[in-house]
Amino acid sequence: RGELALLVAVLINSFGVVLMLHSGAGISAISSVPFAFSEVFTRISLGTWTYLFQGVLVLSLMILRKRFVPQYLFSFVVGELLDVHEAWINLLPLTLPNRILYFAISYLLICIGIALSNRCGLPIIPTDLFPRELADITGAAYSNIKVSFDVICLAVTAGMPVFFLGHLDGLGIGTILAAFTMGKVIGVIGKWMDGRLRFVSVLTPKTAKPC
Numbered sequence: 001r002g003e004l005a006l007l008v009a010v011l012i013n014s015f016g017v018v019l020m021l022h023s024g025a026g027i028s029a030i031s032s033v034p035f036a037f038s039e040v041f042t043r044i045s046l047g048t049w050t051y052l053f054q055g056v057l058v059l060s061l062m063i064l065r066k067r068f069v070p071q072y073l074f075s076f077v078v079g080e081l082l083d084v085h086e087a088w089i090n091l092l093p094l095t096l097p098n099r100i101l102y103f104a105i106s107y108l109l110i111c112i113g114i115a116l117s118n119r120c121g122l123p124i125i126p127t128d129l130f131p132r133e134l135a136d137i138t139g140a141a142y143s144n145i146k147v148s149f150d151v152i153c154l155a156v157t158a159g160m161p162v163f164f165l166g167h168l169d170g171l172g173i174g175t176i177l178a179a180f181t182m183g184k185v186i187g188v189i190g191k192w193m194d195g196r197l198r199f200v201s202v203l204t205p206k207t208a209k210p211c
Contacts, residue, residue: 005116005117005120006117006120008113008116009114009116009120009128010113012110012112012113013109013110013113013114013117013125013128014084014085015085015106015109016105016106016107016109016110016113017030017031017085017106017110018085018089019085019089019092019102019106019109020102020107020174020178022089022090022092022094022102023099023102023103023106023174024094024099024172025099025102025103025172025173025174025175025177026171026175026176027157027171027175028106028107028110028174028178029149029150029151029153029154029157029179029182030110030127030128031046031127032153032156032171032175033053033153033156033157033160034049034052034053035049035157036156036157036160036161036169037049037052037053037160039161039165039169040160040161040164040165053126053127054125054126054127055126057127057129057130058129058130060130061129061133061137064134065133065137107177107178107182107185110178110182111182111185111186112189113128114182115189115190118142118190119190119193119194119197131145131183134149142183142187143183143184143187145183146186146187147179147183150180150182150183151179151180153179154171154175154176154179157171157175
């Protein structure tokens with residue numbers, strides 16, 4: 001079911017984002033902009049900044065489509081989960097082998113989560129929704145849009161702390177690696193899913209039959 005796929009995607013994406021940050025390799029590109037704002041303006045939590053960033057993305061898509069799209073409003077679900085994971089993630093040990101393992105797991109989880117959410121047939125979180133919808137609006141390849149989006153997020157993440165705090169924060173080798181490669185990996189995982197799975201949700205046309 002598409003509903004189950006979306007639930008799994010939200011759970012593993014939120015965990016993957018926080019685990020990648022905990023690994024010390026840097027935060028994932030999809031959460032790097034809210035993280036940069038939360039480090040500069042500390043009175044607002046990462047989860048709240050995530051909601052605000054998602055709102056800007058959704059508004060941008062509606063402007064590009066030149067119409068109100070109510071389905072986009074159902075995609076605000078992941079912010080509180082980030083705060084929940086942040087509350088316990090520090091219990092995980094931080095040896096060098098563990099850090100490498102955490103990064104590898106988080107990278108794979110985020111890629112799988114985004115590939116799932118792109119195929120669930122339901123409204124998805126705005127950071128995943130934006131590249132998918134922009135690719136649809138512009139006709140460009142999803143992988144190219146995704147990589148470009150991540151690189152722009154990377155630039156904002158680098159610039160914000162340097163400008164306001166005088167140093168880099170949250171930006172690591174993992175962030176850079178993810179920004180330049182994650183779009184391609186998501187594409188590969190997505191193609192593998194397309195050959196084996198098809199999700200049906202409450203929004204799927206009645207004529208469609210689940211496999």
